[in-house]
Amino acid sequence: MPVIMGTAGHIDHGKTTLVKALTGIDCDRLAEEKKRGITIELGFAFMDLAEDLRLGVVDVPGHERFVKNMVAGAAGIDFVLLVIAADEGIMPQTREHLEICTLLGISTGLVALTKVDMVDEEWLEMVTDDVSGYLGSTFLADAPIFPVSAHTGQGLDDLKAALVEFAGGFAPKRRSDLFRLPVDRVFTMKGHGTVVTGTLVSGAVKAGDDIMIYPQEFASKARTVQSHGEQSQQAEAGQRTAVNLLGLDVADVSRGDVVASPDALFPNTVWDVELTCLASSPRGLKHRTEVHFHHGTREVLARLYFLDRDKLEPGERALCQVVFPQPMVGMFGDRCVVRTFSPLRTVAGAHILRPEATMLRRRDSNFAENCEQLSTLISCSDEDRIRTQLMLAGPPGLQFAQLVVATNIESKTLERLLQVMGGKSEVCLFDKERRTFASGKIVDELTQAALSHLEAFHRKEPMKLGMSRGELASAWGRELPAKLVHFIVEKGLKSGLIVTEQDVLRLPQHRVSLASDTAKLKATLTDVYTTGELTPPNLKDVLAELDLNFKEAAPVYKLLQDEGIIVKLKEDMYVSAQAIAQLIADVRAYFQTNDEMGPTEFKTIAPVSRKFAIPLMEYLDKQRITIRVGDKRRLRG
DSSP, X not given: OOEEEEEEOOTTSSHHHHXXXXXXXXXXXXXXXXXXXXXOSOEEEEEEEEXXXXXXXXXXXXXXXXHHHHHHHHTTOSEEEEEEETTTOSOHHHHHHHHHHHHTTOOOEEEEEEOGGGSOHHHHHHHHHHHHHHHTTSTTTTOOEEEOOTTTOTTHHHHHHHHHHHHXXXXXXXXXXXXXXXXXXXXXXXXXEEEEEEEOOBSEEETTOEEEEETTTEEEEEXXXXXXXXXXXXXETTSEEEEEESSOOGGGOOTTOEEEOTTOOOOEEEEEEEEEEOTTOSSOEETTXXXXXXXXXXXXXXXXXXXXXXXXXXXXXXXEEEEEEEEEOOOTTOEEEEEOSSSOOEXXXXXXXXXXXXXXXXXXXXXXXXXXXXXXTTTOOHHHHHHHHHHHHOTTOEEHHHHHHHHOOOHHHHXXXXXXXXXXXXXEEEETTTTEEEEHHHHHHHHHHHHHHHHHHHHHOTTSOOBOHHHHHHHTSTTSOHHHHXXXXXXXXXXXXXXXXXXXEEOTTOOOOOOHHHHHHHHHHHHHHHHHXXXXXXXXXXXXXXXXXXXXXXXXXXXXXXXXXXXEEETTEEEEHHHHHHHHHHHHHHTTTOSOBOHHHHXXXXXXXXXXXXXXXXXXXXXXXXXXXXXXXXXXX
16 A cells, blocks of 8 residues: 655754755755745655555655645655754754644654764764653654664665565555545646646545536546656555646646546535644634644634633643634544644644534534534444434434545445444435435424424314325425425324325324314215215205304314215316216216216206206316317217
């Protein structure tokens, strides 16, 4: 697996010179760097340690004014080569660079004690002891220290041998297979167009792949791919990579942008993070403090909002929301660096928990619950991370691509886990087209809420069989995704918690209940229309005899329709449903021996007056039994 080493250390301690001595590549490529004799921009080199092992090298500037460039370079490295000049020892940027590496999650490396040809043995021994003492409380406590001189070659063979052994047995932790290339350099090559370079932090890219530039979401294609300066069909995680972009100008891309697969990352202006303030910080960080925020190769201004305190003291850690002035893209587990304005120095590190967060307010009813869930994300199993991220996402849920970003789990592993958890109803795939998942717990809670809504509806409308799907969606589920409402209804129907009858939804225990006087009215109207068949009395006469207006009788009429006792032909005209069924059968029988039916023929089938004949024929048309052709009717189909 490809491995990237990054240098770190104070200005003029010989990082670039040492890299040139090891690799033969001069990383100072700018004229200004040559003129001033200091590294300003990131430099890149490589060395072949074995037949199948190429070590990429990122050389970073040591001057305090260029720490932001150093952070950009350190963002993609696997281990560090800390460079300390023997004639000066530990210096301010030695400390700051090492702190930055710690904050970025780099946990191993080597130490090179350079310029040993400029000091005597006694001084070298004293400096070595001083360095060992300082490193004792850092992740380099057990790192070997190599006294070297790039000018005389002293110790270089030992350092090279150590790099072969170290890098050969190194296994970088790269969980996600999502292709991500944070851009650290953009330039134009004559005849090729725009080229971006960076350290490929996860996934792989091939020539011809569709790609996207984030956060702008500019679509492009990888015209060609280079790895460590050589043309390649594919670049993999851990390699220094250059991609020739199709259809984009240099002005479209800048350092800090991320090249990734289309629709794989999700720009957002709020991140939930765990923030750790360095014990060496001269002061704490206050709520709403504005800072320099470094993620990948990007540096932006951001504001910190602590969730459970007003100030984060040195050495403490806390949940925090980071708010950006423009959208950013990140993944769960990404490491970030925080630097203050005055003095301009590194004071904290962040661990991304939710890159698609929304602003939390302490007065919100679910604030404490959300904070508790966030705190569990830091050290939990993959399954628990999926559960928690879906709970935090709420009813809208997360698409599969969003889950990849929210969990940083390799896609095949995530597919398998979702399948297993789906079988236990811990997650629910409610939108197959967009592959959107919701928490099983949230779906259960929403199912209970839907049942409660139906129960309340039955209490309010005891004479109605139930409510339509549309009514349930608009009344109860208007703020939920439409496909989630459909999923919950179907789940309720399959489990028997909801029953569908005559195109309405009801609870299985619900029965239409009538007060005694209403029950009497229902019986009376049933008798009137059953007896009247296709020619019942006029509606006004029926109601007048009962001393009612239609508004008072409307619920009973609706109930009689729901129960299939009467049929509404038009406004103020109802007939027996049983008589209508017989009429349809008679009409079908008529057309077995006839092609057309006029009003006269219809009256031989149903001996009714014109008052009823026309509405009845129009009803047959609406029910798609017949079709009107001129003055005649024909049988449909």
